[in-house]
Amino acid sequence: xxxxxxxxxxxxxxxxxxxxxxxxxxxxxxxxxxxxxxxxxxxxxxxxxxxxxxxxxxxxxxxxxxxxxxxxxxxxxxxxxxxxxxxxxxxxxxxxxxxxxxxxxxxxxxxxxxxxxxxxxxxxxxxxxxxxxxxxxxxxxxxxxxxxxxxxxxxxxxxxxxxxxxxxxxxxxxxxxxxxxxxxxxxxxxxxxxx
Amino acid sequence: xxxxxxxxxxxxxxxxxxxxxxxxxxxxxxxxxxxxxxxxxxxxxxxxxxxxxxxxxxxxxxxxxxxxxxxxxxxxxxxxxxxxxxxxxxxxxxxxxxxxxxxxxxxxxxxxxxxxxxxxxxxxxxxxxxx
Numbered sequence: 001x002x003x004x005x006x007x008x009x010x011x012x013x014x015x016x017x018x019x020x021x022x023x024x025x026x027x028x029x030x031x032x033x034x035x036x037x038x039x040x041x042x043x044x045x046x047x048x049x050x051x052x053x054x055x056x057x058x059x060x061x062x063x064x065x066x067x068x069x070x071x072x073x074x075x076x077x078x079x080x081x082x083x084x085x086x087x088x089x090x091x092x093x094x095x096x097x098x099x100x101x102x103x104x105x106x107x108x109x110x111x112x113x114x115x116x117x118x119x120x121x122x123x124x125x126x127x128x129x130x131x132x133x134x135x136x137x138x139x140x141x142x143x144x145x146x147x148x149x150x151x152x153x154x155x156x157x158x159x160x161x162x163x164x165x166x167x168x169x170x171x172x173x174x175x176x177x178x179x180x181x182x183x184x185x186x187x188x189x190x191x192x193x194x195x
Numbered sequence: 196x197x198x199x200x201x202x203x204x205x206x207x208x209x210x211x212x213x214x215x216x217x218x219x220x221x222x223x224x225x226x227x228x229x230x231x232x233x234x235x236x237x238x239x240x241x242x243x244x245x246x247x248x249x250x251x252x253x254x255x256x257x258x259x260x261x262x263x264x265x266x267x268x269x270x271x272x273x274x275x276x277x278x279x280x281x282x283x284x285x286x287x288x289x290x291x292x293x294x295x296x297x298x299x300x301x302x303x304x305x306x307x308x309x310x311x312x313x314x315x316x317x318x319x320x321x322x323x324x325x326x
Contacts, residue, residue, distance in 0.1 A: 006244040013238035018273075020234055024227045026277065033284075036318070043312075047302060057306045066310055073312035075216070077320050083219035090215060097208040 028139055032076045035135045039076070042124050042131075043069045054117050061109035061121060068106065069128060079132065081140035291318040 046065060050057045057063075072079070087094065110118055110125070137143045156163075167173055295316055303309050313321045 003245060006241050009244070010238060010241035013234055013241055017231065017234045017238065020227075020230055022277070024230070026280070030280075030284075033318070036312075036314070040312075047306070051305055057308065063310075070310055070312040073314065074321070074324060077325070078216055078220060080219055080223055082222055083215060086215045086219050090211065094208065094211055097204045097211065101202065101205040101208050 023141065031135060031139045035076045035079070035131060036073050038131050039069050039073045039128070042128055043073070046121075046124055049117065049120060054120070055113060059109075059113065061106070061113050064106045064109050065121060065124065072128070072132065076135070079135055079139070081136050081143060084136060288317045288319070292316050 043066065046062065046069070049055050050062055055062050106125070110121055113121060137147055167176075295318070299309075299311075313324070315321060
């Protein structure tokens with residue numbers, strides 16, 4: 001190995017180590033803080049329902065939902081894609097004990113509140129689950145590597161034509177076309193015209 | 196609301212969840228550390244390849260000689276951005292520590308049985324929960 005190649009390998013290794021630390025420590029810590037902040041906002045919304053008297057603080061649904069949010073906030077640093085896989089593996093044994101406990105009674109408790117409040121509590125529960133899914137996907141390296149590109153492909157397919165039509169109406173489109181698309185088209189024509 | 200004596204089923208469920216939690220935590224730590232170790236090994240092999248071919252001073256001169264201004268600026272930007280993020284985070288923690296007790300006391304005045312997420316006053320994970 002020449003000195004130049006060894007130096008390049010060393011620089012690459014150092015860059016990859018930095019990226020690894022950035023993703024698995026700094027970015028993960030940031031995501032945990034973001035998740036907790038969003039959960040605190042949901043908990044504040046729930047508290048506001050109690051403060052305005054829409055639901056009593058001692059109501060079972062209020063207590064269970066608040067406890068669930070508290071649990072997610074407290075153990076946000078341990079939520080991972082791997083733990084979901086392990087839960088799925090152990091699902092049978094877990095479900096054999098969980099339904100009998102008070103931790104599993106939130107759906108039943110939600111049925112005991114007034115319909116108007118139930119809709120609001122249901123909205124909080126829905127957003128809470130969305131945040132958990134969001135956290136699972138965006139903190140997993142595997143999910144980043146597989147799901148995000150797939151999601152972007154579907155997104156571009158869904159809005160691609162509309163986005164292109166919108167961009168074509170913008171003044172900058174002429175500049176973009178002149179400097180990127182037309183030279184590319186010209187090159188393609190040149191290659192295509194070759195016998 | 197969810198306090199008081201715990202039934203056998205609850206304790207069983209909690210033990211099972213804790214076991215899953217601990218397994219996932221150990222596996223995640225292994226993934227992080229093994230990846231870092233592998234990259235560290237690659238860096239070490241690169242350094243080993245340089246042994247006998249070049250002195251530290253010549254490597255330094257060669258490395259500095261091949262650094263472009265744009266590359267140096269990119270590195271400076273990356274390190275500066277991370278530093279900025281870390282400092283901002285510390286500042287936010289201090290703000291949380293300043294305002295969290297006020298909010299907690301206000302909420303407790305309205306709901307005396309208010310339950311807590313058990314985070315520290317700075318918004319960090321409780322030391323016993325870190326695993």
